Amino acid sequence: MATLLETWRTQAYGNGLSKADQEKLWQEYFALEKGFYEEVLKDPSHVFEGTVKELADHFHIDVFHFTGVLDGIDESLKGYHNPIDSMDENTQVKIEIDPEKLYYNMVEAKASWLYGLPEWNSILTEDKRNELYRKQKASGTIRREGKKIYPNDQCPCGSGKKYKKCHMRIDQENELKAMAAEAQQ
Numbered sequence: 001m002a003t004l005l006e007t008w009r010t011q012a013y014g015n016g017l018s019k020a021d022q023e024k025l026w027q028e029y030f031a032l033e034k035g036f037y038e039e040v041l042k043d044p045s046h047v048f049e050g051t052v053k054e055l056a057d058h059f060h061i062d063v064f065h066f067t068g069v070l071d072g073i074d075e076s077l078k079g080y081h082n083p084i085d086s087m088d089e090n091t092q093v094k095i096e097i098d099p100e101k102l103y104y105n106m107v108e109a110k111a112s113w114l115y116g117l118p119e120w121n122s123i124l125t126e127d128k129r130n131e132l133y134r135k136q137k138a139s140g141t142i143r144r145e146g147k148k149i150y151p152n153d154q155c156p157c158g159s160g161k162k163y164k165k166c167h168m169r170i171d172q173e174n175e176l177k178a179m180a181a182e183a184q185q
């Protein structure tokens with residue numbers, strides 16, 4: 001039987017779904033993911049522990065999409081990993097974020113609707129955020145564990161607007177600023 005992670009990845013990245021259904025899956029995922037981070041960032045030192053099912057329920061996310069959340073956050077945890085490859089609903093997992101890693105990884109994912117959340121203002125100073133931003137851009141790594149967003153897609157921030165009319169411009173401006181900052185050094 002397929003693991004939770006295999007099921008999630010096949011549907012989210014594979015060709016098990018039609019283009020329209022996969023698009024719908026990601027729109028739902030982005031909305032749930034944003035709500036998840038809004039709660040986690042309210043108190044970034046809080047440790048969430050329980051089974052996959054218990055934590056999914058806690059965040060009001062179904063286990064399928066919550067698997068995607070656990071997959072996405074796994075590189076941003078405080079010095080450990082959850083057993084995402086093998087976990088099932090009853091596997092014990094823990095969410096304790098490393099704020100700097102998480103911010104960096106959100107920049108890497110080009111998720112401006114996440115690294116731009118106002119909750120960050122009281123977690124990392126503006127200087128620290130700028131430093132992490134530049135460090136990520138200087139690394140040259142672009143990795144979207146999630147998905148590539150096209151200009152005519154709905155913006156993942158949940159505004160209901162097309163990406164090109166919403167966060168795409170912010171992403172592009174940030175890229176240019178980071179490039180200019182690099183050129184200065």
Ligand SMILES: [Zn+2]
Pocket residue numbers: 113155156157158159166167168
């Ligand atoms: Zn947007």
